Amino acid sequence: MNPRLLIIEDDSEFADYLKRGLTYEGYQVQVANSAETGMSLLKASQPDLIILDVMLPGIDGMAACRVIRQTGYSGPILMLTARNAIDDRVTGLDAGADDYLGKPFGFDELLARLRALLRRQGTIGNIITFADLELDTSLYCAYRHGREITFSQTEFELLRLFLSHPQQLLTREIILEHIWPGTQENRGDVLDVYVLRLRRKLGNPSLIHTVYGMGYILKEDKT
Structure with a gap:
């Protein structure tokens, strides 16, 4: 929380x-x-x-x-x-x-x-949680459905950004500036690839959702 x-x-x-x-x-x-x-x-x-x-x-x-x-x-x-x-x-x-x-x-x-x-x-620790996902910021890994998930540095920073702003729309511009500051040009397709990688690693039900024409949002899939 x-x-x-x-x-x-x-x-x-x-x-x-x-x-x-x-x-x-x-x-x-x-x-x-x-x-x-x-x-x-x-x-x-x-x-x-x-x-x-x-x-x-x-x-x-x-x-x-x-x-x-x-x-x-x-x-x-x-x-x-x-x-x-x-x-x-x-x-x-x-x-x-x-x-x-x-x-x-x-x-x-x-x-x-x-x-x-x-x-x-003691309110802030090394674990960030959302739904059934736990991110260990000291070990650069996550746990979901009882399995450990490891990440590249960029994947980790992207997931931590989403977890720091749960249920909030993050525009593509905000994400690009946070992950690749000052070098947003031609990074849009790269961002899509990293989001796809995160979705695959995290598995179902999906937590990272596309808001078409705007960006992405971390939320539970209620459907």
């Missing part, structure tokens, strides 16, 4: 930006625009990680962090703030935050912080 994130951020435009980007990266994302709403969502479902803005209306992020920890939540909390003073960072960490990211920040830096926190928590 992909990691579940709860974003508590009162800037709706910024929160939407984070949600869209993180959803594209394979995370399951919920958004709350206040600490009170966030804590209500937390009672209903425990996320794997909380992204918490410091400057919130009503209960601010520092106080919210303390209350969240008092409820028994033990997952990582990443605090976001436009204030970069060391004292503010210390206060946030003392309140129960695991890491601190000052605005503005690059999206790649955010992703790196999330991976580090989730890895420390």
Whole structure:
């Protein structure tokens, strides 16, 4: 299961930006625009990680962090703030935050912080699963129907890309840029060959489906 994130951020435009980007990266994302709403969502479902803005209306992020920890939540909390003073960072960490990211920040830096926190928590491991398929990213092989499947480097990277974006349409352009960055020209037929190889190796029922004229999508075949 992909990691579940709860974003508590009162800037709706910024929160939407984070949600869209993180959803594209394979995370399951919920958004709350206040600490009170966030804590209500937390009672209903425990996320794997909380992204918490410091400057919130009503209960601010520092106080919210303390209350969240008092409820028994033990997952990582990443605090976001436009204030970069060391004292503010210390206060946030003392309140129960695991890491601190000052605005503005690059999206790649955010992703790196999330991976580090989730890895420390044990949420991210070496196995990526979808349906009855397991991909071992440390051994470069997969398991399905009780059999081991090995891949070339390119086949492995292509399958990992699909598994990182389950049930999402990946256009041919996105795939080509990810697998063969900067050299998309004349690679379209090569991509089709690699997808065919993956389908053959993974067997039936098919998991990689063609969206004609657009690209491919990883989903279970319900037919």
